[in-house]
Amino acid sequence: xxxxxxxxxxxxxxxxxxxxxxxxxxxxxxxxxxxxxxxxxxxxxxxxxxxxxxxxxxxxxxxxxxxxxxxxxxxxxxxxxxxxxxxxxxxxxxxxxxxxxxxxxxxxxxxxxxxxxxxxxxxxxxxxxxxxxxxxxxxxxxxxxxxxxxxxxxxxxxxxxxxxxxxxxxxxxxxxxxxxxxxxxxxxxxxxxxxxxxxxxxxxxxxxxxxxxxxxxxxxxxxxxxxxxxxxxxxxxxxxxxxxxxxxxxxxxxxxxxxxxxxxxxxxxxxxxxxxxxxxxxxxxxxxxxxxxxxxxxxxxxxxxxxxxxxxxxxxxxxxxxxxxxxxxxxxxxxxxxxxxxxxxxxx
Numbered sequence: 001x002x003x004x005x006x007x008x009x010x011x012x013x014x015x016x017x018x019x020x021x022x023x024x025x026x027x028x029x030x031x032x033x034x035x036x037x038x039x040x041x042x043x044x045x046x047x048x049x050x051x052x053x054x055x056x057x058x059x060x061x062x063x064x065x066x067x068x069x070x071x072x073x074x075x076x077x078x079x080x081x082x083x084x085x086x087x088x089x090x091x092x093x094x095x096x097x098x099x100x101x102x103x104x105x106x107x108x109x110x111x112x113x114x115x116x117x118x119x120x121x122x123x124x125x126x127x128x129x130x131x132x133x134x135x136x137x138x139x140x141x142x143x144x145x146x147x148x149x150x151x152x153x154x155x156x157x158x159x160x161x162x163x164x165x166x167x168x169x170x171x172x173x174x175x176x177x178x179x180x181x182x183x184x185x186x187x188x189x190x191x192x193x194x195x196x197x198x199x200x201x202x203x204x205x206x207x208x209x210x211x212x213x214x215x216x217x218x219x220x221x222x223x224x225x226x227x228x229x230x231x232x233x234x235x236x237x238x239x240x241x242x243x244x245x246x247x248x249x250x251x252x253x254x255x256x257x258x259x260x261x262x263x264x265x266x267x268x269x270x271x272x273x274x275x276x277x278x279x280x281x282x283x284x285x286x287x288x289x290x291x292x293x294x295x296x297x298x299x300x301x302x303x304x305x306x307x308x309x310x311x312x313x314x315x316x317x318x319x320x321x322x323x324x325x326x327x328x329x330x331x332x333x334x335x336x337x338x339x340x341x342x343x344x345x346x347x348x
Contacts, residue, residue, distance in 0.1 A: 001025060001026065001027065002025060002026035002027075002078045002079055002309045002312055002313055003026075003027065003029040003030070003076055003077055003078045003079070004020055004026060004027065004028045004029065004030075004077070004078070004079045004080075004081055004305075004309075005028070005029065005030035005031070005032065005063075005071045005072075005074065005077040005079070005080050005081065006028055006030070006031045006032070006081045006083060007031075007032045007068045007071060007080060007081065007082050007083065007084060007092060008032070008033065008068075008082065008083035008084035008085075008088075009031055009032075009033040009035065009038045009043065009046075009083070010046065010083065010084075010085075011046055011047065011048035012048075012083040012106050013031070013033070013081075013083035014043060014046045014048075014054050015048065015051065015298050015301055016028075016081050016083055016133075016301060016305065017031070017057075018051075018297075018298045018301075019298040019299075019300075019301030019302040019304070019305050020081075020302070020305055022294075022296070022299075022302045023302060023305055023306060023309060024306075025309060025313065026079075026305070026306075026309040026313075028062065028081075029061075029062060029063060029076065029077070030062055030063035030064070030065060030071050030074060030076075030077055031059070031062055031063075031064055031065070031071075032064075032065040032066070032067070032068035032070070032071040033066070034066055036066070039059070039064045039066060040059070041056055041057045041058060041059040042056060042057075043055060043056065043057050044056065049247075050297065051297040051298060052297065063076075068092065069095065072095060072096060072099040072101055073099065077101065078102065078312060079101070079102050079103070079104060079308060079309065079312050080096045080101045080102070080103045080104070081103075081104050081305075081308075082096065082103060082104065082105040082106065083106050085180070086106075086108060086110070086111055086180065086181065086182075086187075087111065087180045089105055089106070089108075089109065089110050089115075089119075090110050090112065090115040090116075090118070090119060092105075093105050093109075093119050093130070094118070094119065094122060096128075097119070097122050097123050097126050097128045097130065098126075100126065100128055101128065102128060102129040102130075102131075102311075102312045103123075103128065103129065103130050103131065104131045104132070104133055104305070104308045104321070105130070105131070105132055105133065106132075106133045107132055107133050107134045107135070107190065107191075107194070107326065108132075108182065108186055108187070108190050108326070108329070108330055109132045109323065109326045109327060109330060110330070111179075111180065111181070111182035111186055113330055113331065113334055116326075116327050116330050117327065119323070120323045120324065120327050123323060129311060129312055129318075130323040131307075131308050131311065131318050131321040131322070131323060132321060132322075132323050132325075132326035133301075133304055133308075133321065134190075134191070134194045134195075134198075134320055134321070134325075134326060134329070135300050135301055135304050136191045136194065136195050136320075137194075137195060137198055137199075137319075137320040138300040138301070138303040138304045138320070139300045140277070140291040140293060141262045141277045141289075141291065142195060142251075144260075144277060144289060144291075145199065145251060145253060145260060145262075146195070146198060146199040146320075148253065148255070148260060149199045149200060149253070150199060153255075154255035154256065154257045154258040154260070154279070155255050155256025155257040155258075156231075156255065156256050157200065157231045157253060157254070157255055158231055158232070158254045158255065158256065159231055159232040159233065159253075159254040160196075160200070160231060160232075160233045160234070160251065160252065160253045160254065161233075161234045161235065161236075161251065161252045162192045162195070162196065162233075162234070162235040162236075162237075162249075162250075162251045163235070163236050163237070163248060163249055163250050163251070163263075164188060164189060164191060164192050164235070164236075164237040164248070164249045165236070165237060165238055165239070165240075165241045165245065165247070165248050165249075165265075166184070166188060166238075166239050166241060166245075166246060166247050166248075167239070167240075167241045167242060167243045167244070167245055167246055168239050168240070169239075179214065179216065182216060182333070183213060183214075183216025183217050183218055184216075184217060184218055184219070184237065184238050184239035185210075185216055185217025185218070185220055185237070185238075185333050185336060185337060186216070186217070186330070186333045188237055188238070188239065189217065189220060189235070189237035189238070189333065189336075190329050190330065190333055192235045192237055193235075193328075193329040193330075193332040193333055193336075194320070194325065194326065194328075194329035195320075196224055196233060196235065196332075197325050197328045197329050197332065198319070198320045198322075198325050200224070200226070200231060200233060201226075202328045202332075202348060203224040203225055203226050203230075203233070203332070203348060204225050204226060204227050204230075204347065204348065205225045205335075205345045205346055205347045205348055206222050206223065206224055206225065206332060206335050206336055206339055206345065206346055206348065207222070207223045207225065207339055207344070207345040207346075208220050208221065208222040208223075208335075208336040208337075208339040208340050208346075209221050209340060210222075210238065210336070210340045211238070211240065211340075212337065212340055212341065215337070216337065217238070217333070217336055217337050217340065218238055218239055218240060219237070219238025219239065219240045220235075220236070220237055220238055220336055220340065221234070221235075221236050222234065222235050222236075222336055222339075224332075225345060244267060244268045245265060245266070245267060246265075246266040246267075246269070247265050247266045248263075248264070248265030248266070248267075249263075249264065249265065250262045250263030250264060250265075250274075250275070257281070257282060258279050258280060258281050258282065259279075259280040260277070260278070260279050260280070261275050261277075261278050261280065262275060262276070262277045262278070263275040264276075276288050276289075277289040277291060304321065307319060307320075307321050308321060328348075331348060332348065335347075335348055
């Protein structure tokens with residue numbers, strides 16, 4: 001049994017806690033938060049941008065630490081799940097590594113590239129597993145897409161286009177918060193960069209055009225260059241959509257033997273699937289892919305946590321949770337900002 005300790009009980013900590021409830025071979029046995037109400041099980045103040053609000057949680061069988069260093073010192077914790085704000089990732093993860101604790105940290109690994117590189121290097125030097133919780137590849141549509149690309153289910157991938165856009169949240173004018181997030185080029189678009197690096201491999205270079213705000217990417221159109229014979233991959237992402245389009249994402253994948261498409265988003269407060277995951281064949285037919293499975297709101301996080309548990313317990317390949325892939329995704333974000341400013345492609 002892998003015993004998980006969650007550091008940070010905000011929305012992501014709550015989401016991971018709920019996701020871990022369905023894990024075979026693992027369970028959350030400890031939490032750490034400075035909030036005394038949460039330590040007592042009152043999580044009613046938690047609300048995120050998806051899923052239900054928090055409620056009252058039975059913490060009677062949990063070790064509840066006000067100081068996360070006490071959780072790190074607990075010999076009965078096998079995996080530390082770091083769900084603190086992004087600007088605290090580096091400090092907490094470095095302490096986890098120093099304590100010899102296998103660690104899963106929420107995405108992005110860091111906003112600061114030097115910090116991220118230090119985290120990955122320290123984990124390798126200490127031989128401590130470090131995983132990064134990029135959850136997108138665990139959502140059914142994107143899991144299908146990654147597997148189709150990697151297994152060549154429909155032949156070679158010739159081209160792909162990805163989309164991830166939001167309208168500016170109410171608080172986005174607060175530039176200190178904007179910097180902490182790394183702009184939408186990191187906070188939002190890193191999902192696309194990570195997925196592309198995971199499914200297609202790290203590109204040779206990127207050429208980007210877009211809008212910079214305070215040095216950070218606010219909106220971007222990127223071409224990912226894979227060289228001769230590589231797929232033609234592009235993405236658009238940013239935070240400049242009209243208020244009625246709170247969120248939109250999707251993809252178009254052009255294989256030798258089929259085209260795979262998906263498009264959905266929140267329009268005027270309603271979740272709308274413009275095109276369910278579909279396989280369009282060369283014979284002119286269209287198949288809607290059956291995505292039956294768990295409909296629990298945090299199911300993708302359960303799948304993510306299962307990979308982390310299997311890696312710690314049995315050395316299973318971490319796949320999309322690899323810290324190296326997370327670092328590559330962050331490097332791509334920085335290269336995009338550099339490309340926008342310079343007006344030419346940036347090698348990776």
